[in-house]
Amino acid sequence: MKTECLEWLEQLPSPDGVLASEQLIGRESLRNLGLPKKYSEAWRLTNLKRIEKILKLPLAQSNQYENSIDKNQWPEIPKDGVRIILNNETNYKTNLPNGIRFLSNDDIKETINLSHQSIDETNDWGVSVNKACNNKLLALKVDGLEEQSLEILIPSQKETLNPSRILLVLGKKAKLKLLQVIIGEGKSSNNNLIQIHLDEGSELNHGLICFGKNDSSLFTQACIKQNIDSKYELNAIQHGWSISRFEPRVFQQNGKAKTKLNGLQISSEKQQLATHSLVNFNGPEGELEQLQKSIAADQSHCIFNGAVKVPKEAQKTNASQLSRNLLISKAARIDTKPELEIVADDVKCAHGATISQLQEEELFYLRSRGIDSNQAATLLLKGYCQEIINNLPVAAERWQILNQIIENLNK
Amino acid sequence: MLKSETKLILEVCDLHANVEDQPILNGVNLQVYAGEIHAIMGRNGSGKSTLSKVIAGHPAYKITGGTIKFEDNNLLDLDPEERARLGVFLGFQYPIEIPGVSNLEFLRVSTNARREYEKKEELDTFEFEDFVQEKLKIVKMDPAFLNRSVNEGFSGGEKKRNEILQMALLEPKLAILDETDSGLDIDALRVVAAGVNKLATPNTATILITHYQRLLNEITPNYVHVMANGKILKTAGKELALQLEKSGYDWIEQISSNKEENQ
Known part of the structure; x- marks a missing residue:
């Protein structure tokens, strides 16, 4: 197992660009980790055969982008909206609205370091793969009191591995509605890492739509660091991937922040979709409201693992987690597990x-x-999904995801 | 009443039904003609609600004998949705809450399903909104309830109004109202009863299942039936309801068991 990983690392291009040091860190971690193993609690339910396939894919190339992406399914951008497409370029040139700017390389160096207590980088396979092979970063800062909105579209090129990384910083009292859309294509794999820093009093409404098709796979990690009085709301939807794993990790660094996590995964055929969330309260008076829903059809499998850590310093934490699941076929499977570690x-x-x-x-x-x-x-199925879909930023309506889901379930 | 001139809408013959191998209906006979209002009374567990669900086609009940004819159709051969499209309506004792499903959308889809069968034009979203506004007046319901999820967070009275609203939209030939009066205050009871009276026509029939005389003060039945042990024990005019209110059910069951002994 380790040798496969080593072989993969050897054929990667030399470290390069703003993420060069990150690439070194990721490669070192992967050398030690190898591929995920069945005996590890975090991976025991995962179909590891499908994971092995990922490292056999060549890395996506920016010059192949135009020929290998199907843009027909993308709705038009609304008149006053901004869409950034992560097209495997190393530099993103887009007209940003007032209030949003690209971070400078110096800013990036200061903020890029992931290591806070929610993430053990050396033991995190998805993050390590992203770091090891990715040299592209979209780094944005939102400032000011006016609410901004943004759509980030992350397509996949067929039969390739598509890594991408986003660093998003919200300044004091800044407000953003972010719609992040990840699309899978035939036999592709997508690995996206989004890092979010929310400063005091800032608010982020984060919609994440992950739609795969035709034997595509997805690893996506969202690492959110919240300062006091910030609000983070996530509505995440996964559907149609041969295998997917979404790992939202929230770190309330000084407590007294509000976190709302809503997730919906809809699996059919032989798909396996998973959400492994972690919310870590590191100070008093933090709040969490979490609702995870799954629908499993045919012979598919949905997994949810919801970890919540409340250490001694996190007194007066108010957290709730609810996992509601629908099995609509006799051969489908759902695993759901709360994992609460409470010391306070x-x-x-x-x-x-x-x-x-x-x-x-x-x-x-x-x-x-x-x-x-x-x-x-x-x-009834529409109604079940609507509870999460209704909370997505308004821009999500154009993607008509509910119709696509129902169409696929009725196949 | 000259029955030969009016149309037979529902005919239940020697109906037997089980739930989980437990017999609940033990030979029910009932005939309902157009223009009639029937009341079915009886103790809890006497089989009243079961009868209504069996007529509507609830899948939990197994029919072990007998027939149900609705006009020229053998109801037992039909799915619940087919029965509804023919014009059978069941007003639920406990209307079901369906989170996430918009009440307006639900009402529109069901209305169009019935209209399609009646060969009436399908109503689009805008036409339906006009149509439903008219019907809201019958039950004096706040239009805000249309935009909520089906019955979710509705009070007991609002749920029952929503049932009568559905009846108004679907324009059934046979309406069976299962304890529509339970959980209603006096004002809500009057509104609901007025709605039922307004919707009753010479071509349609109504079956009221109730425990209380007070509903029958508002809606006058042609017949009152008393059920016990899965059978109709006694049928009489509206005065029977008054007698039941005064003396309870014991005397009827007494008479009936005496009869059986004599036989």
Whole structure:
């Protein structure tokens, strides 16, 4: 297993660009880690055969971009909107709205360091792969009191490995609505790392749509550092990947921040979709509201692992985590696990998990009004997804994700 | 009443039904003609709600004998949605909450399903909004409820109004209202009853399942039936409801068991 990793590392180009030092760190970690192993708790449910395939893919090249991306499915950009496409270029040239600017290389050096207590870089496979092979960074800073909005589109080139990295800094009291869209293509793999720093009183509404197709895979990590009085809301949707793993990690560095994490994963065929979240409270009076939903159809598999850490200094933490799951096929599988580590003694930490099928009483109610059973099931599934989709930034509507999901489930 | 001139809408013959191998209906016979209002009363567990669900086609009940005819159709051969499209409507005792599904969308899809069967034109979103505004007046319902999820967070009274609103939209030939009066205050009861009265026509029929005389003060039934142990024990005019209110169910069950002994 280790040799496969070493072989892969050997054929990578020499470290280069603003992320050169990061590449060295990532390569060193991977040398020690090798491929993920079944006996490790974080990977025991993962289909490791599909992971092995990822390192066999060549890296995506920027000069191949125009020929290998299918843009037909992309909705138009709204008149006053801004879309940045991560097209495997090393420099992104886009007209940014007032209030958002590119970070300078000096700024980047100062803020890029990931290591805070939520992430053990040396033991983090997805992050290490990204660091090892990625030399492209989109680094943005949002300032001012006016609310900004932004769409970042991350396509994949067919039959390649597509790494990308985003560094996003929100200054004091800055507000942003961010829609991040990751699209998979035939036999591609996408690995995106987004790092977010939220300064005092800033607010980020983060929508993440991850749509794969045709045997594509996804690793995506979101590392969020929150200062006091900041608000972070995430609504993340995963659908259609042969294998995907989304790892949101939130670090409330001094507590007293608000975090809301909503996730929805919809799997069909033989897909395996996973969310491994971690929220780490590092000071008092932090808040977390987390809702994770999954729908598993056919012979697919959905996984959720929700870790919450409340150390001694995080008194008066108020956290709740709910995992609600729908199994709509006898051969489908759902694994869901809360993982609460609470040391502080004056906290509220609630958690719960349910797995069910479509409710017979709900179906009968709809059918008793003349709605046929297929249409009734579709209405119920739509309703189930809507609870998360409705919270996405408005710009997400153009992507018509609900229709795509239902279409795929009805196949 | 000259029954030969009016149309038979529902005919239940010797109906037997089980739930999880437990017999609940033990030979129900009932005929309902156009223009009639029937009330079915009886103790808890006597089989009233089961009868209504079996007529609507609830999949949890297994029919072990008998027939249900609705006009010229054998209802037991049809799915619940087909029965609804023919014009059978069940007002639920406990309307189901469906989070995430918009009430307006639900009402529109169901109305169009019924209209399609009736060969009426399908209503698009805008036409439906006009149509539903008219019907809201019948139940004096706040239009804000249209934009919420189906029954989610509705009070008991609002849920029942929503049921009658659905009845108004679907224009059924047979409406079975299962304890529509339970959980209603006096004002809400009057509104709901007025809605039912308004929707009853000479061509349609209504079956009210209720525990209380007070609903029958507002909606006058042609017949009152008393159910016990999965059968209709006694049928009479509206005066039976008054008698039940005064004396309870014991005397009827007494008479019936005496009858059986004599046989």
